[in-house]
Amino acid sequence: MTTETSTLMAAAAERTVPIVRGIRDDQLGDSTPCAEFQVRDLLNHLFQVVVNFQAAARKEAMDFSSTPDFLAEGWRDRFAAETDRLIAAWSDPAALDGISPGMGMPQPMVGNLALTDLTVHGWDLATATGQPYRPAEAAVEALLPFVEQMAPTGRTMGVFGAEAQAPADAEMFERLLAISGRTPA
DSSP states (O other): OOOHHHHHHHHHHHHHHHHHHTOOGGGTTSBOSSTTOBHHHHHHHHHHHHHHHHHHHTTOOOOOSSOOOOOSTTHHHHHHHHHHHHHHHHHSGGGGSSBOTTTOSBHHHHHHHHHHHHHHHHHHHHHHHTOOOOOOHHHHHHHHHHHHHHHHHHHHTTSSOSOOOOOTTOOHHHHHHHHTTOOOO
């Protein structure tokens, strides 16, 4: 059984997992569109999101108090496997019921947070490592109103940067990136 959230996560993963697999070891120290993260840091953050939001789907505690180093031998395959586990966890319709005990927000919003990271950080990593990235259109359509709604709170929490200027004729994904503090180019 699947949910719309898990279907969108699967579509986003189809784009992001190949980006992660395409990152060379010599690129781990490169800068990213997230000023505070090098590629290594952003990979570790995204790994942490993917692992913790599996627990969120089951309404279990998440731990973001530290960022472990996930980049040991075989990390590319492990990222793909953990992403599959994330999708499976959000495939359970019960994952979308109720309020997250750890975050105090409706579970569908929690799922959208994971989907946002999987999509936007996929672009961040692609941009940082010179890889092409084309987002899942259905995910972008679902995320744009969510990110517009969450951006002010995200900025006060340091999750999003200041909104960037998107071109007047920007596509939805460019607008999503700009709202999240990235300069789409």
